[in-house]
Amino acid sequence: MSTFSTLGINNGLIKGLSELGIFEPTEIQERAIPELLKLDNDFVGQAQTGTGKTAAFGLPMLQLVNSNSDKVQGLILAPTRELCQQIAKQLFKFTKYSDKVFVESVYGGAPIGDQMKRLERPTQIIVATPGRLIDLLNKKVISLAHVRFVALDEADEMLSMGFKDDMFRILDEIGESRNIWLFSATMPDGIHQIIKKFLKPEALRVQVSRSAGVNENITHEYLICKSSDKTHELLHFLAYHQDQRGMIFCQTKKAAQVLTKKLKAKNLSVDVIEGDMGQRDRDKVMRMFKSGKIDLLVATDIAARGIDVKHLNFVVHYQLPQQIEYYTHRSGRTGRAGEKGSSVLLVTEKEKEKVFELAKTLKFKARPLN
Missing domain, CATH: 3.40.50.300 (P-loop containing nucleotide triphosphate hydrolases)
Structure with a gap:
């Protein structure tokens, strides 16, 4: 060495x-x-x-x-x-x-x-x-x-x-x-x-x-559900992992804002970072997330570039990434520096093939979430 x-x-x-x-x-x-x-x-x-x-x-x-x-x-x-x-x-x-x-x-x-x-x-x-x-x-x-x-x-x-x-x-x-x-x-x-x-x-x-990088420490799982049931399934997942910290990804700013309001209504420790926010507000949210004052961060792909927060247990893909490369960057928020992490995709029956396409292209194994 x-x-x-x-x-x-x-x-x-x-x-x-x-x-x-x-x-x-x-x-x-x-x-x-x-x-x-x-x-x-x-x-x-x-x-x-x-x-x-x-x-x-x-x-x-x-x-x-x-x-x-x-x-x-x-x-x-x-x-x-x-x-x-x-x-x-x-x-x-x-x-x-x-x-x-x-x-x-x-x-x-x-x-x-x-x-x-x-x-x-x-x-x-x-x-x-x-x-x-x-x-x-x-x-x-x-x-x-x-x-x-x-x-x-x-x-x-x-x-x-x-x-x-x-x-x-x-x-x-x-x-x-x-x-x-x-x-x-x-x-x-x-x-x-x-x-x-x-x-x-x-x-x-x-x-x-890839085996020398972050991906060997990340498990990739997917859950098939109706679009209308995604929030319910997410809440169920978060309840099961209530002592852990993670990020939740949406495709659009609007979806990220709406989801954050729903999660806050359930008294979850969560905030959002998206492209329409001013720098001061973004910095404030990031300080709270990094310091552990909030446990969950909802984000869009562009807004989340470069975020490096230690000890994140999971990433949830509430909506699939629009580009294959985005999945690499999303999942890379967890499993850093030798720690274990989990990447979970919430998908409809129609989207299931996209999960297999991601797995084949990026060479990881995707298994159903138990």
Whole structure:
């Protein structure tokens, strides 16, 4: 088993990791970190959520940037504000005992003026959603001229959320002498286009097997019921798991709002996060959920990107995901960091075939819920 030291990580960062209880690298970290530290190639890593991707690209970036320079040298693109906040917070914790590297996160849904003011300070690494970064580039607040390291996190999600043109423009803005590190759970056509256009032909490609990631710790179960009975079946499931915490996914904002009202009417400890909410309200709900003040979170797929909450016992798919990749991200909220988790699909008789299609495509076993 490798250690972070044998992978090439310096002692200051290792001390920061140890304080966070991180002592042994995951497979994606073990395979990515030595390659990213070499400075001579691009990298493509296919790995599920919850496998330690942030440290896989974050530690090399922190170690390689020049903390004495006030130029932006590292750029991390991520699909949502929650994921941007999470990445920036984690990088900050990693550097507790290292030369200070300043990391700033910028994302939509928050006042751009406040972010522009923070960017007046020396910043070595920017974590950004593509849309907000484009806004800041248009205002000439940020220069990417000195960027040497680019990490694309959950690249497939950025594409599915409509950021393809923004990603292409951003990568076009960055000079030739840079390394691009692309991480994605799936490899749709758009990802192959990015690889072909922007990455070196000899870019190293690594795929972490599902058995090495989060999925081996998740059981996948389905319950067949009428659409009109879904709420009743959900309440029955929650009553049986009343001492546990989890997330419930809906396809639409309206469905998430309606379901949350029904669950609150049953005096359940629940709240909702969806795309129409303001940033302050979203942050408030997430603080309550992470701190354990509420046990259940109803969410839409887009709103839930990047949510990382420890010790979630289950995920319930109240409505099936609209895209196959969404199932990977939904189920990946549970079973993290070696813990066990359960992914439960509530489906009608007509939807049963879609469950088998998901299971076949994503290579998991789906069994009826007892």
